[in-house]
Amino acid sequence: MRRVVITGHGTINALGRNVPETLEAMREGRCGIGRLEFQDVERLSIRIGAQVKAYDPEAHFNRQKIALFDRFTQFTMLAASEAIGQSGLSFSGEAATRAGVVLGTSGGGMNTLDENYRSVYEDGKNRVHPFVVPKLMNNAAASHVSMEWNLKGPSFTVATACASSNHAMGQAMQMIRGGMADVMVTGGSEAMLCFGGIKAWEGLRVMSKDACRPFSANRNGMVQGEGAAVFVFEEYEHAKARGADILAEIVGFAMTSDASDIVMPSKQGAARAITGAMRDGGLNPEDICYINAHGTGTAANDKPECAAVADAFGHHADDLMISSTKAMHGHLIGGTGAVELLACVMALRDGVIAPTIGYQEADPECALDVVPNEAREAKVGATLSNAFAFGGLNAVLALRKAP
Amino acid sequence: MGPKMTKEMTDTITNRVIEIIAEQAVLEPGDVSLDQTLEDLGIDSLGLVESIFAIEEAFDVSVPFNANDPSESEFDISSVAAIVAAVKTLVTQQAS
Numbered sequence: 244m245r246r247v248v249i250t251g252h253g254t255i256n257a258l259g260r261n262v263p264e265t266l267e268a269m270r271e272g273r274c275g276i277g278r279l280e281f282q283d284v285e286r287l288s289i290r291i292g293a294q295v296k297a298y299d300p301e302a303h304f305n306r307q308k309i310a311l312f313d314r315f316t317q318f319t320m321l322a323a324s325e326a327i328g329q330s331g332l333s334f335s336g337e338a339a340t341r342a343g344v345v346l347g348t349s350g351g352g353m354n355t356l357d358e359n360y361r362s363v364y365e366d367g368k369n370r371v372h373p374f375v376v377p378k379l380m381n382n383a384a385a386s387h388v389s390m391e392w393n394l395k396g397p398s399f400t401v402a403t404a405c406a407s408s409n410h411a412m413g414q415a416m417q418m419i420r421g422g423m424a425d426v427m428v429t430g431g432s433e434a435m436l437c438f439g440g441i442k443a444w445e446g447l448r449v450m451s452k453d454a455c456r457p458f459s460a461n462r463n464g465m466v467q468g469e470g471a472a473v474f475v476f477e478e479y480e481h482a483k484a485r486g487a488d489i490l491a492e493i494v495g496f497a498m499t500s501d502a503s504d505i506v507m508p509s510k511q512g513a514a515r516a517i518t519g520a521m522r523d524g525g526l527n528p529e530d531i532c533y534i535n536a537h538g539t540g541t542a543a544n545d546k547p548e549c550a551a552v553a554d555a556f557g558h559h560a561d562d563l564m565i566s567s568t569k570a571m572h573g574h575l576i577g578g579t580g581a582v583e584l585l586a587c588v589m590a591l592r593d594g595v596i597a598p599t600i601g602y603q604e605a606d607p608e609c610a611l612d613v614v615p616n617e618a619r620e621a622k623v624g625a626t627l628s629n630a631f632a633f634g635g636l637n638a639v640l641a642l643r644k645a646p
Numbered sequence: 647m648g649p650k651m652t653k654e655m656t657d658t659i660t661n662r663v664i665e666i667i668a669e670q671a672v673l674e675p676g677d678v679s680l681d682q683t684l685e686d687l688g689i690d691s692l693g694l695v696e697s698i699f700a701i702e703e704a705f706d707v708s709v710p711f712n713a714n715d716p717s718e719s720e721f722d723i724s725s726v727a728a729i730v731a732a733v734k735t736l737v738t739q740q741a742s
Contacts, residue, residue, distance in 0.1 A: 448712055448714075
């Protein structure tokens with residue numbers, strides 16, 4: 244069977260403008276959550292988030308590009324540039340047709356929607372900018388990546404709420420495995436931190452007003468983040484032949500549907516995805532040293548997620564480490580699985596486990612080693628990354644140390 | 647503190663809260679009694695969040711409620727009577 248490895252990674256999020264800055268912040272257990280800054284924020288009851296601050300689009304893109312790139316596309320382009328640059332790949336001729344891009348996002352061009360609704364409804368304008376549609380569409384980011392780097396193979400966008408990135412990366416992995424492509428640029432992006440984006444979430448009453456505290460008994464909800472992470476997935480022999488630096492191997496993927504409730508997750512659906520990813524990757528439960536949890540900091544997620552891990556791993560659940568990095572970079576919704584995969588790569592490559600920060604009180608229903616507050620050193624051979632979306636759609640990836 | 651409520655005002659609040667809960671439960675208001683719990687009425691977590699939204703809209707109040715752990719919220723939702731009492735308190739407090 245064709246094997247799939249990672250040969251490049253890139254990111255921009257509240258913790259850093261690139262991968263080294265982000266991993267350093269994760270090692271130090273730094274929190275990227277702060278006061279939100281955007282128009283009308285004073286009309287919100289939720290005013291915190293992990294925002295990419297002091298960000299100037301004009302430092303990165305010309306006027307023509309900015310007219311077409313929503314914030315989520317800008318984040319994607321910056322992350323893709325770092326990842327593809329690191330991989331050392333370029334795409335022309337036959338190589339271009341054998342390379343594609345699959346990205347996840349939930350809201351797509353949310354800032355563009357928000358600004359233009361404000362303009363026509365609140366300001367009473369009767370004209371909008373001609374590029375509103377190509378700017379806000381969910382596949383804008385994937386299309387611009389394909390244009391910028393000449394990727395002519397299978398390309399599309401996946402939108403499954405909080406599991407979008409994991410579903411996207413799972414598809415990318417299977418496309419290489421199945422022979423549809425040799426290289427896939429994949430990951431995800433989200434830029435939902437605007438008035439309408441947060442106002443909609445407020446309605447559900449699952450957002451915290453002060454902090455994200457996954458697995459901690461005193462948690463009181465999730466905190467949103469924004470940003471992107473992009474990876475270069477490459478067929479193993481292809482990468483080996485050109486002497487590429489291999490960061491990790493993607494060995495398994497599984498997706499399941501709870502088929503039960505539009506917002507409440509099910510332990511069974513999550514456990515089936517976890518077990519399925521291990522089986523797909525030829526891994527035994529004992530092989531897994533670290534899990535990057537979905538860990539949203541809501542009771543509705545954290546309790547069933549811990550129960551699912553206990554079910555899937557049996558007694559080994561007490562020996563493995565599981566952390567949620569959302570307390571640092573926030574919940575990036577459709578981009579979250581991509582940023583969280585960076586923590587898995589760090590565990591495998593550098594032997595550093597990112598902590599669950601903000602942890603204050605043990606919860607008997609989350610009685611696992613959640614790596615509270617401080618990063619830890621460990622020799623890690625294999626990891627999982629969990630994502631469980633609203634709508635009951637689950638996606639879990641399994642990674643191994645580079646071969 | 648806000649102004650004291652007349653009996654007429656409190657009856658109006660009781661009836662309106664019952665109407666909101668009855669609508670969520672797909673029942674006639676007459677079939678909802680004060681001693682029932684939301685569980686008795688078959689209202690789940692989404693139904694509860696919708697009811698709270700309807701209460702906020704109907705009385706122009708802000709309900710301190712976090713769906714993450716409803717039992718820990720200041721807003722008592724243990725029965726229809728408890729919800730009615732909590733809404734009366736909020737209307738009195740927030741009218742000031």
